[in-house]
Amino acid sequence: MDALQAAAGTGSAEDAFRLALALVDAQRMDEAQRWHLRAAEAGHPPAQIEYARMRLYGMAGPVAPETAAQWLQRAEQAGHPAASELLTNIALGGAALPRDARINERLHRAVQADFQPALLAAAIHFGRKPQAEDQALCMQLLQRAAARGNAVAAVLLAERLAHGEGCEADADAAADLWTQLEANGASRLPDFTLPPPGEPGPPRQLALEDALRPPQAQTVSAMPRVAVIDRFFSADECRLFIASAQPHLHASQTADPVTGVPYTLPVRTSSEASFDPVMENSALRMAQLRMTHAAGFDLPNAEQLTVLRYAPGQQYRPHRDYLPAATLQMDRPHAGNRARTTIVYLNAVEAGGATEFPVPGLRVEPMPGRAVVFDNLFADGRPDPDSLHAGTPVERGEKWLATLWIRQRRYRHW
Numbered sequence: 001m002d003a004l005q006a007a008a009g010t011g012s013a014e015d016a017f018r019l020a021l022a023l024v025d026a027q028r029m030d031e032a033q034r035w036h037l038r039a040a041e042a043g044h045p046p047a048q049i050e051y052a053r054m055r056l057y058g059m060a061g062p063v064a065p066e067t068a069a070q071w072l073q074r075a076e077q078a079g080h081p082a083a084s085e086l087l088t089n090i091a092l093g094g095a096a097l098p099r100d101a102r103i104n105e106r107l108h109r110a111v112q113a114d115f116q117p118a119l120l121a122a123a124i125h126f127g128r129k130p131q132a133e134d135q136a137l138c139m140q141l142l143q144r145a146a147a148r149g150n151a152v153a154a155v156l157l158a159e160r161l162a163h164g165e166g167c168e169a170d171a172d173a174a175a176d177l178w179t180q181l182e183a184n185g186a187s188r189l190p191d192f193t194l195p196p197p198g199e200p201g202p203p204r205q206l207a208l209e210d211a212l213r214p215p216q217a218q219t220v221s222a223m224p225r226v227a228v229i230d231r232f233f234s235a236d237e238c239r240l241f242i243a244s245a246q247p248h249l250h251a252s253q254t255a256d257p258v259t260g261v262p263y264t265l266p267v268r269t270s271s272e273a274s275f276d277p278v279m280e281n282s283a284l285r286m287a288q289l290r291m292t293h294a295a296g297f298d299l300p301n302a303e304q305l306t307v308l309r310y311a312p313g314q315q316y317r318p319h320r321d322y323l324p325a326a327t328l329q330m331d332r333p334h335a336g337n338r339a340r341t342t343i344v345y346l347n348a349v350e351a352g353g354a355t356e357f358p359v360p361g362l363r364v365e366p367m368p369g370r371a372v373v374f375d376n377l378f379a380d381g382r383p384d385p386d387s388l389h390a391g392t393p394v395e396r397g398e399k400w401l402a403t404l405w406i407r408q409r410r411y412r413h414w
């Protein structure tokens, strides 16, 4: 560190950048951010990207997505695909950058530069389309991302090969991939298959907005309002969320309604993982944008997405998703309460695990890719106690679920 500091004091932008990276490793975030800024100002694109990331995630001081976007645009002009992918992520939120046609251009540019997260996002996009040429393109993009070391893309590829989705089934190729994946710490996925959702739009054209027109919602209860949307996620998207959550799973906790302190309690006996902003990528954000749109809100209103995994016997006892006043005070009260919830079942449960709404007497069976959208508040914003619901015990197999709790007003910075 001393040598790096001495070099950076008088040296090049590259020296400043190297010092900043070492300071991040040493958890000295304020100093790291200052040195990244110095290198960024001296025209060092990787430092511009790292400085932007620190501002985007608020690693040393307040979150500043507009500042981050300015630096990323400079790095993008210098031809760095990581900057284009991050700008795509910011623009998908529509808060700090407009959600316009540049999203597709940027993702396209990052795909052409073989940037892994962009390859994954584009693969999933084409994989939602039923045409054979889009399915073939999806397979090619997954292969490219996997070849560059993207483990999630390799998981998606292995499952497509195992099930013959968008390709001839090839059990040997799937088994080979899984052998490599398991050697690198990946866990097996629940076994299910789904046809592509049948997204509209011309083939072979990258147009993320196509994915914002999900299939028709079916209203299954008027009071409280509950709607079901089948084939809302593709098989790839279900697997994306499971594979992204797997390394981060821990026993679920619930906040004490009086003190707000989290604790483990039998209300929710599942395991779960919440997606920190640092974990986000354009594929995950695209799917979450669709989840908020289906609920009539925009992405920044959503809390961090949570993936839940229930083993046999595990359940989420009857509860309401809106937050008691004390808990709300502790977590961005300016965003208001949880107006709506969008859940998506991510696999096929062998038996049990239905979502139950006892007041309207409703039971929704889990089906992979099926979304359920429901109101937690009355139209005037008061909590609706009739929104009571439960995840009934899983009897056989596992149940995987993505949950997005959506606030009345903006919750996320971007």
Ligand SMILES: O=C(O)CCC(=O)C(=O)O
Residues within 6 Å of the ligand: 316, 321, 341, 343, 353, 354, 355, 356, 389, 390, 391, 392, 401, 403
């Ligand atoms: O597991 C379920 O079906 C319900 C999940 C739920 O209520 C929630 O995530 O808030």
Ligand SMILES: [Fe+2]
Residues within 6 Å of the ligand: 319, 320, 321, 341, 389
């Ligand atoms: Fe709930």
